[in-house]
Amino acid sequence: MKFAVPATGVKSVNGSVYVTVNDVGACRVSVFKGDTMEDVVSLHGRPCTLLWGSREGLLVSCGEALYLVSGNEAKPVLRAKAGNWFWHAVEGDGRIFVHEYGQSPTGIYVTEDLESFRKVSTNVDVDPRSKHFHYLVLDDSRGLLIATLGDGNVVRVAVSQDYGHTWRPLYKGPWQFVPVLVDGNRMVFGFDSGITKGGVGVYDIEYNEWSFVFLKSLSHRRAQFASLKRFGGYYIGCLGYPTAIVVSRDLKHWHLLHLDNSHLEYNHFVGVEPWGEKLVAATSRELLVFELKDVVKAFEEKPFLTPHRAHLDRLRGLAFTIRRIQWTLKP
Numbered sequence: 001m002k003f004a005v006p007a008t009g010v011k012s013v014n015g016s017v018y019v020t021v022n023d024v025g026a027c028r029v030s031v032f033k034g035d036t037m038e039d040v041v042s043l044h045g046r047p048c049t050l051l052w053g054s055r056e057g058l059l060v061s062c063g064e065a066l067y068l069v070s071g072n073e074a075k076p077v078l079r080a081k082a083g084n085w086f087w088h089a090v091e092g093d094g095r096i097f098v099h100e101y102g103q104s105p106t107g108i109y110v111t112e113d114l115e116s117f118r119k120v121s122t123n124v125d126v127d128p129r130s131k132h133f134h135y136l137v138l139d140d141s142r143g144l145l146i147a148t149l150g151d152g153n154v155v156r157v158a159v160s161q162d163y164g165h166t167w168r169p170l171y172k173g174p175w176q177f178v179p180v181l182v183d184g185n186r187m188v189f190g191f192d193s194g195i196t197k198g199g200v201g202v203y204d205i206e207y208n209e210w211s212f213v214f215l216k217s218l219s220h221r222r223a224q225f226a227s228l229k230r231f232g233g234y235y236i237g238c239l240g241y242p243t244a245i246v247v248s249r250d251l252k253h254w255h256l257l258h259l260d261n262s263h264l265e266y267n268h269f270v271g272v273e274p275w276g277e278k279l280v281a282a283t284s285r286e287l288l289v290f291e292l293k294d295v296v297k298a299f300e301e302k303p304f305l306t307p308h309r310a311h312l313d314r315l316r317g318l319a320f321t322i323r324r325i326q327w328t329l330k331p
Contacts, residue, residue, distance in 0.1 A: 001289040005037065007282035008269035009050030011058070017273065017280050018058055019287060020050040027062045029069055032280065032287065041074045043067060049269055051089035052096060056114055059098065061086035066098060068114050078109060078117045084132075087268065090145075092138035095163065097145065099133040101268075106132040108147070108164050120164035127155035127169075129324075134192065137180040142205070146170070148177045148189065154324050157189065157203075171210065174317030175201060178240070181228040188251065190225025190237060191215075192266075195320060196313035198223030198305060200251050213252055214310035217242075223305055227271045231279055234295055238270040243283055245272065246305060247298050254305035255298040258288060 009020040010032075017032040018040070027048030030037040045063025052059040057070035059077075066078040066086050080086060084102030091097075096114070100106035105122040123130045130153035137146045145160040147167070157171040157180075175196065177189035189201040198215040217223050226240035235248045236257075243263040246254035260283055269284040279295070281288040 003287040007287040013053035129153040174320040179228040215305040240266040253303040256304040
């Protein structure tokens, strides 16, 4: 099912699906009713996306501001550096963390009441060569805040055991990531890299080991992940480039659920949200609804992304690391 609305974010909150719609400079927050949209509040600015939601309200990034939307009212609660915006939020242990995206330095901010935020760290604290944070996730069972960073730096993944005040590198190297999925005793990272065609990184928490699956598409020069989710026994991957939604059972072969070739650059606003036995997806051009049978049917076609040995890409990665060897040697 497709709806021709420029949806840039989607969250399921207590059985209701909320959507941000970025339309000609205006940001509408709406409730999706399954076949209709009911507007909740309008904001001005772009980009806009929905970061988090609960009974207490929604956190919506619009332009340089973060808004708390409650009922039909919107209150600005945090402002980013000029030209920057907020990309992701994560909740855990009574706290909500949001991260800024754009020009360095970008911050991680925390709140306990949805109205007062304080900055706990910046990307420069983690790696002075990094440009910004890419993603945040909280592993509640281990008390770890996990962040990915880019671009052109060496510390690609860092973890914090004190909610962002201090960090230690988890991965230094050439492969760059955006999304993180905590999947039992492992973490899965979606590649967002200009060095290789695409892939996923898997970190085994128990054995402290990394492995990488290099992926290629026959129809596109690279595949860059924007988000990763679990839906039943399937992995759901959203690609920022090309704008696509792909599904996998094994992280090696990814089948196409949706493709939009109209975006020529990386699309930050591709994401899915489980809604009962359905998936609701925002692609920045459309709002999509998939049934479980649609996911199963996708496996009947040839994979859109398949593993490859990536010999040339590995050489590029080695060259990247050698040029930054003084940083990789630091603990």
